[in-house]
Every structure is written in structure tokens, then in C-alpha cells.
Amino acid sequence: MMTTKKFHLPVLTLLLIAGAAAAQNYPAKPVRVIVPFPPAGAADIVARHVSNGLSEGFGVQFVVENRGGAAGAIGAELATRAAPDGYTLMMTSSSTMSINPHLSARQAYDPINGFTPVALTGFSANVLAVHPSVPARTIKELIALAKAKPGVMTFSSNGSGTISHLTGELFMQQAGIKMVHIPYKGASGALIDVMAGQVTLLFAAYPSIAAQVRAGKLRALAVTSSKRIELAPELPTVAEALPGFESNQWWGCYGPPGLPAAIVTRLNTELNKVLRSADLRKKFAADGIEAGGGTPADLATYLKSDFERWGKVVKAAGIKPE
Secondary structure, X not given: OHHHHHHHHHHHHHHHHHHHHHHHOOOOOOEEXXXXXXXXXXXXXXXXXXXXXXXXXXXXXXXXXXXOOHHHHHHHHHHHOOOOOOOEEEEEEHHHHHHHHHHOOOOOOOOXXXXXXXXXXXXXXXXXXXXXXXXXXXXXXXXXHHHHOOOOOEEEEOOOOOHHHHHHHHHHHHHOOOOEEEEOOOHHHHHHHHHOOOOOEEEEEHHHHHHHHHOOOOEEEEEOOOOOOOOOOOOOEHHHOOOOOOOEEEEEEEEOOOOOHHHHHHHHHHHHHHHHOHHHHHHHHHOOOEEEEOOHHHHHHHHHHXXXXXXXXXXXXXXXXX
């Protein structure tokens, strides 16, 4: 046993020295940032803003590569199989990591153990908005209205299994009410029919409905994040009426499994600098996004909590994986 330890110690020391040297020189060439969605979507916007900041900070290009398809699974599978050398990262959303794994019968990747977390890059809360004819101006009044007429109230979504749909399911489960889900193929139809009074309410990103709220075509009641948002600080949270309620669309930066800790630390440090910059926060705010930040452990903890939340919602709603 003593001989074995003496034999392995120099090897281990050399590996540690080599790893530290590689991290010190990192990045020495362009870094690929996989976005598992098509261009122009929210994940793509976040990735490009952050990648531009990292390119400036490191002096090396961080190049966004869109690999959409299969609700994010194609790009995520590509990222989880990449070499853990820091030259392939993934910038993805909560849909890929927290929701879609519960809706797919084929697991192409493991969101919890199949990646190395780097940092939470940003999040965006939804807003619960109703048609102005709805006689409710608070969440408690809305819940009372729904309990008085179970199954009469309706809510629209961007489609079955989307964050807007599951947020409605979460709301019903925590409030103890029953509403009818009306799925649409995208956000525009879901919004138009609520404004027309054909559907009672919807959960939507604040920037996408802010103009309609200001024009009186919709009434915003609350935001779905755990804290009030900078874009609309006057709006209460749903959690103020239903403690513990939270639903965010969020984005995070990940590497393949086994990414060396020293490289993770360098990436996390620079990423936090980018996320604290006034320029990045201004760009994010224009798209209704609030900057994230924190440690890799913070992202891992947040993902685990969010993953478990949506798993329970999907199961309680009786949604079967396809």
C-alpha cells in the first residue's frame, strides 16, 4: 500500500500542475457556445449578449452555434458529449433543463448530472394578466372568483407543455382551483384571444404584454417570480397571495461533464463581471430579462429545485411523456 501511494503521488501532482497551467492559459482559441434553439429566440438573445461580453473580457471569440431541434434535446446531447476542455459550452434555458425532460419518453441527456454548471445568466418572470372585464384586481379576488365558478375560467398558453401552460397548472394546483386550459400554437394567438375576451387570462412575459396593459386592453395582476421585478415594481408577486409560488423562464451556462474546476472558476468569474456590467443589464432589460450571476453551486441548487418543481406539476396534471 505504501509503495502504491508513492508511485501515484507524482503522477497526481503532475496532472494537477498540468490542469492548472491549462486553466491559466485558457482560453487560447475560440470557444463554441451551443444554443439548442433556433436564432432570434430568447435563449439565442441571452447567449449572444453574454458571449459578446465574454469575448471582450477574455480577448478570444466566444462563437454562438445554434443547434435547434427536438425541443432543445439535439443541442443538449451534443454539448453533454463534447470534450471537457472548456472549448464547448452550452447556453440554454429552463425549458431544456427543468421542463422538457419530464415531457419526453426518450432521455437524450441528464440535466442534473450530464453537465458542469458555470453560472445562472438571467431570468424572466411571467405576468398573470386578465381581460379587463374580469371582476378581479388581486390574486386573492381571482382565486375566489374561480372557486365560486369551478371550470368556468379559462387560460391560454403558447402550447401544451410550455412554461405558460405549466405555470397555469402550478397556479391551479397551489390555489386549489380548476380552470380550462386553451393551448395555442405560439404566443400571438394566446394573447389575441385574451384581449378579445374569449379567454379569461394568460401567463406571459411582461415585455410582450406591457403595451396592452398600458392601453387598458389587459389588466396585469401579479408577476410569477419570487420577488418583484425591476420592469414593473408596482406589480405584486403571486407568492404574496400563494406563499412559495414561483415560475421563471431562466437561462444558464453549462459545460460538459468533467470540466476542470480551474476552468469553471475562470469562466464563472468573467461571466459574473459581464452580468454586473451596466451595458449588459441595459440590453437584457430591453428584452424583459434580469441578469443572473452567482456560483456554479448556486446554479446547481437552483436547477435541482426547479427540476423537482416541474416534475411534480407534470405528474399532478396527468401529463404523459411523449
